[in-house]
Amino acid sequence: MKKVKILLFLFLPALPLLIEGCKKNPDDPTPNIFSLEDDKALGLQVKNEIFSNPSEYPILDSTQYPQAYAYLRGIVQKILDGDKVFYKDEFAWETYIIEDDNVLNAFCTPGGYMFVYTGLIKYLEAEHELAGVMGHEIAHADRRHSTDAMTREYGLSVVISVALGNDPNTLATIASNLLSLKFSRTAESEADEYSVKYLCPTDYKADGAAGFFQKLIDSGQGNGSLEWFSTHPSPDNRVQNIEDQKNTLNCSGSGTFDADYQNFKTNLIP
C-alpha cells in the first residue's frame, strides 16, 4: 500500500501532461495540474449551479430571445473563427445572458461556459466593445486562469484530489466559490492582451475591451467600485496596454457595428 502511495506521488506531477499530451499550450508559463477534462467538468458544474439558482442568476430564455442569442453567439463564433483561441475545439464555448441590468459584468468558467449580464450589454454602445470584453473572458478560460487561481487559493494537495475525482464534495465547494475568485493582476493583463490577439484576425476593431474600460473611466466608475472589479482587479494603464498591443500586432480591423449593436439591445427588451 505504501509503495502504491509513493508511486502515485511520483506519478502525479506528470499526470496533466500525460492527459493533455501534445495539446499543452506552448506559451503557457506554468503547468496546470488540472486536465482539460477537469476544466470542462468544473465549468459544467458551475453552469449547472447557475441554472439551478434562477433567483441569483436569472438566465434569459434562449427560446424567447432567439435573435439576441443568435447575435451574441455570432460574436463568439467570429472570435473562434479568428483561430487564435487555443482550446477552441476542446472547450464548450456556450454563451448565456443573465438578466440583471444592475450588473456590469461577464464571466467565463473553466471549460468555456460564458455568461454576460444585460447590465453590461446595455452599458456598451458597439459590437466590438462587447467582443473585446468577451475576448477578455474567453482568455481567462483559454489561458486557464481559474484553475491556476484555485491552485493558489486551495493549495496543490486539495486541487490534486479534486483533479483525480476523489473528492466530489470539495469539487462542489470549489465550483460554488469559483465565481468569486479574483484573478491576479498578471492574469488580468494577459486577458487584455489576448482579447486583442483574438480580435486581431477578425474584422473587429481589436481594441474593443479598451472601449469598455475608457467608458468606465470617463463616467468616473474606473475606481474599482463596480461588480466587474470584484473579480477583475484593475491593472494600471490597461487602456494604453491594449492600444499598444493592437499597434504591435498591426491589427487592421475597423468594424464597430454600432447599428447592429443597437438593434441587438432593442431585441433584449421584452
Ligand SMILES: [Zn+2]
Ligand atoms: Zn478579467
